[in-house]
Amino acid sequence: MTQDPAAPKRAAASGTDGGLENADIQGLVAAGYGRLPAARYLLLRVQNPVAARLWLGEIADRLTNAAAPVTHTGLNLAVTFAGLERLGLSAHTLGGFPPEFAEGMVTPHRSRMLGDTGASDPARWRWGSLTSRVDILLMLFASDEPTLADLEEATATDLAAAGLASVARLDTVDLGDREHFGFRDGIAQPVIEGFGRAATWRDSIKAGEFVLGYRNEYGRYAPRPAVAAGADPSGILPEDVEDSTVRDFGRNGTYLVFRQLSQDVAGFWQFAEREALASGQGSAEKLAAKIVGRWPSGAPLVRAPGSDDPSLGKLNDFDYGNEDPSGERCPVGAHVRRTNPRDSLDPSPGTDKSVTLVKRHRILRRGREYGAPLELNPTGSGRPPVDDGRERGLHFICLNANLRRQFEFVHGTWVASRKFAGLYDDADPLIASRGPGNDALTIPDQPFRHRILHLPQFVTVVGGAYFFMPGLRAVRFLASISRSGAQPGG
Amino acid sequence: MPHQIAFTAVATVKPESLDALRSTLREMAADPAGNRLIPFHKLNGVHFARFFLLEPTTDVDGRPIAGQLVFMADWDAPLEQRIQELAEVGTEGLSRLFSSCEGYASGGGEPGAAIQYLRRHAVSNAAVYVNTIGLSASQVIDEGRLRDALEDYLDQDPDLRSAGPGAVRRALVDRVASTAELSWAAQPADPPALAWKIRELAHLLLVPLIGVLLLPVIVVALPIWLVVLRLHEHADVALDSRPDPARVSELAALEDHGPVNQFTAAGFIKTGWFRSLTARLVLFLISYGVRHIFNRANLAGVKTIHFARWTFIDGGRRVIFASNYDGSLESYMDDFIDKVAWGLNAVFSNGQGYPATRWLLFGGARNETAFKNYLRAHQIPTQVWYASSSQLTALNIANNRQLRRGLRGAMSDEAASAWLRRL
Numbered sequence: 001m002t003q004d005p006a007a008p009k010r011a012a013a014s015g016t017d018g019g020l021e022n023a024d025i026q027g028l029v030a031a032g033y034g035r036l037p038a039a040r041y042l043l044l045r046v047q048n049p050v051a052a053r054l055w056l057g058e059i060a061d062r063l064t065n066a067a068a069p070v071t072h073t074g075l076n077l078a079v080t081f082a083g084l085e086r087l088g089l090s091a092h093t094l095g096g097f098p099p100e101f102a103e104g105m106v107t108p109h110r111s112r113m114l115g116d117t118g119a120s121d122p123a124r125w126r127w128g129s130l131t132s133r134v135d136i137l138l139m140l141f142a143s144d145e146p147t148l149a150d151l152e153e154a155t156a157t158d159l160a161a162a163g164l165a166s167v168a169r170l171d172t173v174d175l176g177d178r179e180h181f182g183f184r185d186g187i188a189q190p191v192i193e194g195f196g197r198a199a200t201w202r203d204s205i206k207a208g209e210f211v212l213g214y215r216n217e218y219g220r221y222a223p224r225p226a227v228a229a230g231a232d233p234s235g236i237l238p239e240d241v242e243d244s245t246v247r248d249f250g251r252n253g254t255y256l257v258f259r260q261l262s263q264d265v266a267g268f269w270q271f272a273e274r275e276a277l278a279s280g281q282g283s284a285e286k287l288a289a290k291i292v293g294r295w296p297s298g299a300p301l302v303r304a305p306g307s308d309d310p311s312l313g314k315l316n317d318f319d320y321g322n323e324d325p326s327g328e329r330c331p332v333g334a335h336v337r338r339t340n341p342r343d344s345l346d347p348s349p350g351t352d353k354s355v356t357l358v359k360r361h362r363i364l365r366r367g368r369e370y371g372a373p374l375e376l377n378p379t380g381s382g383r384p385p386v387d388d389g390r391e392r393g394l395h396f397i398c399l400n401a402n403l404r405r406q407f408e409f410v411h412g413t414w415v416a417s418r419k420f421a422g423l424y425d426d427a428d429p430l431i432a433s434r435g436p437g438n439d440a441l442t443i444p445d446q447p448f449r450h451r452i453l454h455l456p457q458f459v460t461v462v463g464g465a466y467f468f469m470p471g472l473r474a475v476r477f478l479a480s481i482s483r484s485g486a487q488p489g490g
Numbered sequence: 491m492p493h494q495i496a497f498t499a500v501a502t503v504k505p506e507s508l509d510a511l512r513s514t515l516r517e518m519a520a521d522p523a524g525n526r527l528i529p530f531h532k533l534n535g536v537h538f539a540r541f542f543l544l545e546p547t548t549d550v551d552g553r554p555i556a557g558q559l560v561f562m563a564d565w566d567a568p569l570e571q572r573i574q575e576l577a578e579v580g581t582e583g584l585s586r587l588f589s590s591c592e593g594y595a596s597g598g599g600e601p602g603a604a605i606q607y608l609r610r611h612a613v614s615n616a617a618v619y620v621n622t623i624g625l626s627a628s629q630v631i632d633e634g635r636l637r638d639a640l641e642d643y644l645d646q647d648p649d650l651r652s653a654g655p656g657a658v659r660r661a662l663v664d665r666v667a668s669t670a671e672l673s674w675a676a677q678p679a680d681p682p683a684l685a686w687k688i689r690e691l692a693h694l695l696l697v698p699l700i701g702v703l704l705l706p707v708i709v710v711a712l713p714i715w716l717v718v719l720r721l722h723e724h725a726d727v728a729l730d731s732r733p734d735p736a737r738v739s740e741l742a743a744l745e746d747h748g749p750v751n752q753f754t755a756a757g758f759i760k761t762g763w764f765r766s767l768t769a770r771l772v773l774f775l776i777s778y779g780v781r782h783i784f785n786r787a788n789l790a791g792v793k794t795i796h797f798a799r800w801t802f803i804d805g806g807r808r809v810i811f812a813s814n815y816d817g818s819l820e821s822y823m824d825d826f827i828d829k830v831a832w833g834l835n836a837v838f839s840n841g842q843g844y845p846a847t848r849w850l851l852f853g854g855a856r857n858e859t860a861f862k863n864y865l866r867a868h869q870i871p872t873q874v875w876y877a878s879s880s881q882l883t884a885l886n887i888a889n890n891r892q893l894r895r896g897l898r899g900a901m902s903d904e905a906a907s908a909w910l911r912r913l
């Protein structure tokens with residue numbers, strides 16, 4: 001059931017469970033635009049709200065929705081809390097957003113929880129810190145670089161005229177299906193129920209976990225910002241699913257987490273080489289695989305414990321609780337095992353009950369790499385690469401309907417916590433910040449574990465923010481806010 | 491290995507001294523373990539301790555309630571010794587704190603006055619959860635050191651890698667035995683006092699016995715109670731009150747400074763005798779359950795709570811819930827919702843504004859957003875919080891304990907291998 005977003009026809013209050021309103025949902029929710037390898041992210045600040053709203057009104061018609069076929073370009077847009085405020089959304093509606101979104105990514109408490117400390121301290125960030133506010137994120141995707149340039153030209157050339165200023169212009173690079181460390185990425189993803197793709201029960205997640213206005217894994221609707229009916233006189237917004245007296249600004253929107261993660265590729269492989277030699281245990285590649293939980297080809301350690309097996313490169317139907325409870329194949333602390341523990345957590349590892357709990361903490365990853373790749377085997381001798389002084393990394397992007405229960409939980413309780421699943425001092429070996437007491441890596445083995453102390457830090461956060469990626473009607477509503485600078489009524 | 495005691499003391503704050511008290515608490519909060527006023531780290535036998543201020547308020551009928559200072563400790567028997575040591579180590583701090591409270595006769599720098607005051611203001615708890623009954627604070631610390639030593643031995647001795655699991659274990663057992671500072675580990679920890687064990691056993695047996703004797707009454711009363719309960723549940727108002735953002739950030743500022751966290755909340759019981767009675771009954775049952783059934787590092791699937799308690803105050807009008815748990819508040823609340831929603835519903839649904847329940851156990855916490863808002867809205871800042879083993883989660887502590895156990899006796903290769911997986 002899709003609706004024509006141009007018609008201000010409202011779905012019946014209960015009608016949304018019949019299906020997703022694809023035409024009102026931004027396309028990035030449905031797909032990562034794998035067929036559009038060129039991409040750029042524009043981080044913008046609103047200088048002149050009136051001009052910015054006019055620009056937004058023009059952009060709104062060009063935004064890619066989840067019903068449209070993707071051919072040559074894709075365009076999506078998301079706004080921070082500060083941005084919504086700048087664009088004139090009423091205090092009443094803003095007050096309907098949850099505190100984690102309102103506060104943003106860089107409160108001291110949040111930095112502690114996410115592990116954004118030391119080198120990843122927001123005080124050092126290039127963008128998104130308290131002194132480098134971002135309002136709008138414009139995401140451009142295209143089939144090739146010239147088409148991308150055209151798209152940027154058509155949407156964001158004369159920023160000043162649009163009342164906008166550029167905070168950062170982030171390029172991306174297409175590494176095929178690999179990320180910079182050399183591992184296949186983008187294998188495991190939750191599948192949104194209702195988008196029609198087949199998935200195992202474990203990966204099939206209720207739409208309300210990724211799109212507001214639909215039931216989530218608790219069978220409930222996530223909190224969403226309301227607009228008084230009188231404040232939407234032309235009836236742009238849909239009715240709220242649970243309260244027909246108000247309009248729902250949130251419906252078909254989602255929260256977008258953006259973190260710019262700088263990767264020390266040479267440091268990673270030099271460390272792996274050094275450690276593998278020092279311990280006399282296997283190859284650098286094997287140690288690196290123990291850190292990730294998959295081999296470079298993508299083959300999961302649970303199924304390919306001894307060596308890489310490219311034929312299993314896309315395999316995702318495996319679990320830990322039954323197949324590898326103590327982590328002798330895939331360490332408990334490995335990146336993929338802690339970002340999605342599948343069936344391995346208490347109270348009953350190896351059961352559907354365990355999976356059910358984990359299904360409430362899934363995120364949809366939509367990031368892209370940036371920076372020229374480092375040749376991983378420069379001499380052809382298997383010796384690790386040397387740093388070339390150039391920056392590279394991941395523009396990590398993920399989507400979720402509940403920042404606290406999904407992204408922040410995964411990152412805080414699983415990635416950054418050195419106590420994950422009974423561990424002592426092991427934060428995520430691949431991506432966590434290091435500090436005293438959280439820099440160990442335990443690799444279970446016979447007759448006893450290997451333990452690596454003082455793991456270096458391989459990934460540093462250099463920017464980030466929480467955005468809201470509204471439904472298309474909500475974008476039009478934002479653009480329509482009256483010229484006086486504030487939304488009428490409340 | 492003495493049993494643990496949950497001590498609570500509540501004192502009324504003199505209205506004119508609220509500010510002075512706040513600033514004393516702030517001074518201590520800057521360094522809970524080492525502060526000059528009460529240097530908690532100098533105390534033995536303390537697992538956790540906290541001081542917090544219940545701000546002046548009004549009850550559900552609009553009657554004013556004065557501000558109150560609450561002290562809570564989870565510490566090891568004997569109680570008298572703990573109070574004594576606290577008063578000696580923290581003479582200055584207690585005297586400063588209690589001088590802001592009603593009825594404190596300053597003892598001129600002597601601990602005696604504080605001891606008296608603590609005893610007089612002690613309040614009994616309605617229910618107390620202890621992760622592992624009989625595990626003393628010093629044992630937690632010692633077994634943590636044991637684990638560190640075992641890990642280091644493994645790292646220092648690469649030759650062990652070529653040995654079988656049984657041989658590796660024997661080598662570790664020998665190392666421990668030959669290390670003077672760890673020789674205690676070869677012996678089991680002392681059990682709690684016999685008198686205490688007998689008392690617990692008597693309680694374990696007597697409560698069901700009395701239940702059986704009361705069966706005729708229960709059979710008659712239960713249906714009536716259920717009907718009245720349903721009537722109340724229909725009439726009760728659930729408040730989905732979003733907590734004040736400024737308040738939430740004040741609370742968050744006190745959280746996630748390490749792997750272990752504190753939680754304190756207070757809420758009024760709904761008006762009328764029925765909810766009061768129900769709250770007391772439920773807490774009585776919970777108390778029985780956690781005392782005799784859920785006392786082995788696992789509270790119905792939740793393994794991250796060190797200690798928790800429910801305490802009636804204000805003549806039974808209000809209940810305080812206080813706990814020490816691992817991980818973030820979000821994960822704690824999710825554990826509640828996912829694993830023990832029924833238990834929380836049974837208690838908290840007697841509280842003003844709780845999300846609607848059905849048959850006491852259903853609904854309620856399962857309404858994720860409303861429940862999380864309810865907890866946040868009732869949470870109060872724990873101004874001073876001390877944890878003696880702040881770097882060990884409950885899972886770590888339980889694992890350390892098993893490591894020590896595994897040092898004793900003979901083991902098959904398979905069992906030795908399983909034991910080694912704990913390292």
Ligand code: HEM
Pocket residue numbers: 179180181183184185186187188189261262263292294335336337339340363365393394396410411415430431459
């Ligand atoms: C530069 C930083 C990062 C690198 C190099 C990286 C790399 C990888 C790789 C190689 C995989 C395995 C491929 C796959 O399953 O799709 C993976 C999976 C995953 N990563 Fe990351 N990652 C990074 C940051 C993050 C962050 C910040 C998060 C969020 C907390 C995250 C969450 C996940 C999740 C949820 C999975 C899928 C696990 C599963 O479902 O089995 N990653 N990552």
